[in-house]
Amino acid sequence: MIGRRGNPWLATYAVAAVVLLYAPIAILFLFSFNETHFMAFPLKGLTLEWYRRMSQNAGLFAALSNSLQVAAVASVAATMLGLLAAKAMTRYRFPGRAASIGLIMAPLVIPEIVLGTSLLAYLLAAGFKLSLATVTLGHILLCTPFSFAVLSSRLAGFDPSLEEASLDLGENRPATFLRVTMPLILPGIIASLLLCFLISFDEFLMAFFLAGTDQTLPVFMYSQLRFPKKLPEVLALGTCVILASIVLIVLAELLRRRGGAPAQQ
Amino acid sequence: MRNAVTGPAFILIDHVTKRFGPIVAVDEASFSIGRGEFFSLLGPSGCGKTTLLRVLAGFETPTAGEIWIDGQPMATVPPYRRPTNMVFQSYAVFPHLSVRQNVAYGLRVERLPRAQSERRVEEALALVQLSGLADRRPNQLSGGQRQRVALARALIKRPKVLLLDEPLAALDKKLREEMQVELRQLQRSVGITFVFVTHDQEEALALSDRVAVMFDGRVAQIGSPREIYDRPASRTVGAFIGSMNFFPAAYRGRENGALVVDCAGLGKIAVPEGNRRGEGEPAAVAIRPERLRLTDRPPTGQAAVPVRLISSAFLGDRSHHLVGLEGAPQPIMVAAQSGEAPPAEDRPLWLVADPSAALLFSDD
Numbered sequence: 001m002i003g004r005r006g007n008p009w010l011a012t013y014a015v016a017a018v019v020l021l022y023a024p025i026a027i028l029f030l031f032s033f034n035e036t037h038f039m040a041f042p043l044k045g046l047t048l049e050w051y052r053r054m055s056q057n058a059g060l061f062a063a064l065s066n067s068l069q070v071a072a073v074a075s076v077a078a079t080m081l082g083l084l085a086a087k088a089m090t091r092y093r094f095p096g097r098a099a100s101i102g103l104i105m106a107p108l109v110i111p112e113i114v115l116g117t118s119l120l121a122y123l124l125a126a127g128f129k130l131s132l133a134t135v136t137l138g139h140i141l142l143c144t145p146f147s148f149a150v151l152s153s154r155l156a157g158f159d160p161s162l163e164e165a166s167l168d169l170g171e172n173r174p175a176t177f178l179r180v181t182m183p184l185i186l187p188g189i190i191a192s193l194l195l196c197f198l199i200s201f202d203e204f205l206m207a208f209f210l211a212g213t214d215q216t217l218p219v220f221m222y223s224q225l226r227f228p229k230k231l232p233e234v235l236a237l238g239t240c241v242i243l244a245s246i247v248l249i250v251l252a253e254l255l256r257r258r259g260g261a262p263a264q265q
Numbered sequence: 266m267r268n269a270v271t272g273p274a275f276i277l278i279d280h281v282t283k284r285f286g287p288i289v290a291v292d293e294a295s296f297s298i299g300r301g302e303f304f305s306l307l308g309p310s311g312c313g314k315t316t317l318l319r320v321l322a323g324f325e326t327p328t329a330g331e332i333w334i335d336g337q338p339m340a341t342v343p344p345y346r347r348p349t350n351m352v353f354q355s356y357a358v359f360p361h362l363s364v365r366q367n368v369a370y371g372l373r374v375e376r377l378p379r380a381q382s383e384r385r386v387e388e389a390l391a392l393v394q395l396s397g398l399a400d401r402r403p404n405q406l407s408g409g410q411r412q413r414v415a416l417a418r419a420l421i422k423r424p425k426v427l428l429l430d431e432p433l434a435a436l437d438k439k440l441r442e443e444m445q446v447e448l449r450q451l452q453r454s455v456g457i458t459f460v461f462v463t464h465d466q467e468e469a470l471a472l473s474d475r476v477a478v479m480f481d482g483r484v485a486q487i488g489s490p491r492e493i494y495d496r497p498a499s500r501t502v503g504a505f506i507g508s509m510n511f512f513p514a515a516y517r518g519r520e521n522g523a524l525v526v527d528c529a530g531l532g533k534i535a536v537p538e539g540n541r542r543g544e545g546e547p548a549a550v551a552i553r554p555e556r557l558r559l560t561d562r563p564p565t566g567q568a569a570v571p572v573r574l575i576s577s578a579f580l581g582d583r584s585h586h587l588v589g590l591e592g593a594p595q596p597i598m599v600a601a602q603s604g605e606a607p608p609a610e611d612r613p614l615w616l617v618a619d620p621s622a623a624l625l626f627s628d629d
């Protein structure tokens with residue numbers, strides 16, 4: 001790149017794309033500190049009032065707690081399913097393997113609105129009561145393909161003779177899992193947990209369709225938008241969520257990199 | 266070459282068969298290995314060497330038959346309790362551990378006092394000359410160094426038997442030859458029984474006290490390197506070990522303790538009775554390239570046949586000449602010391618064959 005003269009239009013285009021993509025986030029950030037609830041320039045003055053109000057909003061904390069619960073359960077469940085599937089698909093060759101992978105990955109390509117409505121119809125027909133549990137089910141469905149993808153790439157390079165070498169050196173199977181398998185796939189597991197957590201945490205459609213009376217945070221934020229005076233509070237909340245997400249994503253990426261390749265044969 | 270202590274079998278492989286579905290990977294293998302022996306399993310890729318080694322290590326359960334090591338039946342002993350350790354073909358060095366941690370890995374279960382286990386690690390590192398690299402990570406090591414880690418990690422356990430699966434196959438030629446010498450010296454100094462798998466016949470001959478030659482899951486011959494080379498049990502073994510010229514032949518009868526055959530290209534020759542391999546009627550004459558000689562003067566008093574030179578390859582320490590022989594189906598390979606003058610291309614040439622160096626094979 002450096003020292004090479006590219007097409008100047010390309011550079012302009014790239015800058016414009018970045019600005020367009022991130023300007024809304026910058027605006028969200030700016031207006032969360034604005035003194036009035038009208039979103040218009042110029043800013044009237046800086047205040048932390050909205051953050052203060054946000055921190056006293058009981059409904060918000062109920063929704064936040066709901067979201068954290070759903071995300072925690074969904075990310076653990078999806079990571080366990082993804083791990084089992086990834087272990088099977090990378091270690092064994094069997095008829096129907098490609099079809100199985102397709103099925104696991106399907107929620108990535110099926111429009112979420114279709115998944116959401118069909119899941120809703122199915123759960124109601126099956127006699128389930130809508131609750132945070134049904135939201136969690138939907139999120140597990142959405143998260144499993146991501147977990148599977150992260151963990152398969154981790155396990156693909158895993159040399160099975162590493163586990164055999166441990167057995168050969170006198171460690172039994174549980175000890176081998178703890179001393180060899182686990183450390184080698186741990187970065188993948190953590191990355192999968194973080195990724196699934198984030199996906200579940202900001203997911204709207206499923207949570208909107210499948211929740212009963214309990215709202216998750218995104219659904220709560222959406223409902224607040226009906227009241228114009230609440231807007232700056234939602235902006236403040238949005239800013240907090242974005243900052244937390246950035247921290248988690250950076251953490252996940254650092255872990256993924258630090259883990260390196262599982263084996264360098 | 267040192268003779269291994271034989272006597273009562275140290276490792277007994279008793280009618281061991283291993284099937285994977287329809288594939289018979291090891292077919293009725295039955296032999297024993299002596300204490301302190303450097304024993305090689307030699308054969309082409311896919312003949313079942315790795316499978317037999319994995320049966321010894323306990324990673325595969327034999328479909329039939331039994332393994333005994335030092336008087337103990339191994340049938341119900343899991344890999345982590347066997348008196349064997351393995352150097353894997355991929356080395357399987359733990360990538361998340363340092364060299365020192367890799368070498369110390371197997372000591373945890375031995376629950377030694379700290380000072381003693383540290384001393385064992387230092388000894389093992391010194392044994393394979395890795396003391397200076399103890400704190401490196403495996404991805405900072407060369408292939409040869411990783412192989413030493415795998416070796417030290419196995420030897421520190423002081424196994425009764427060390428199993429090695431093509432440990433030198435991934436190294437380049439120069440390093441491979443150095444490691445061959447080191448391995449042989451190492452085996453003598455530690456006195457552990459080595460079972461060494463290779464598809465490289467030169468390597469097997471150079472290193473082993475005894476070699477088992479395997480084809481298609483079956484053990485075709487077991488013997489010292491010299492026996493295997495000089496007196497191959499069958500035509501297949503003869504062709505696999507070193508180079509061998511084969512001539513179709515028809516049996517004509519016995520004469521003064523020798524067997525007379527009509528040999529394509531060489532005519533009627535009398536081969537000593539002792540050079541006959543196998544039970545059936547001789548159907549082929551086999552002679553190693555170094556037992557043949559080319560000359561440009563018609564020799565007197567020796568059986569010689571005219572040949573024409575097809576090509577020559579200079580290999581440094583020796584040369585290989587391919588010659589065409591009337592009546593023989595394939596070109597004949599003749600090996601010559603590099604000191605010998607090369608045959609002239611435009612002069613008539615004669616091939617001199619010593620019948621006492623010929624082997625007789627029946628069809629197998």
Ligand SMILES: Nc1ncnc2c1ncn2[C@@H]1O[C@H](COP(=O)(O)OP(=O)(O)O)[C@@H](O)[C@H]1O
Pocket residue numbers: 285288289290308309310311312313314315316317
């Ligand atoms: N786990 C397995 N499943 C099915 N077939 C196998 C397995 N391991 C080995 N084989 C087959 O058994 C035969 C012998 O293999 P192997 O012992 O690896 O040979 P070598 O080490 O001599 O190259 C081969 O035909 C191989 O394909």
Ligand SMILES: [Mg+2]
Pocket residue numbers: 311314315316
């Ligand atoms: Mg093999």
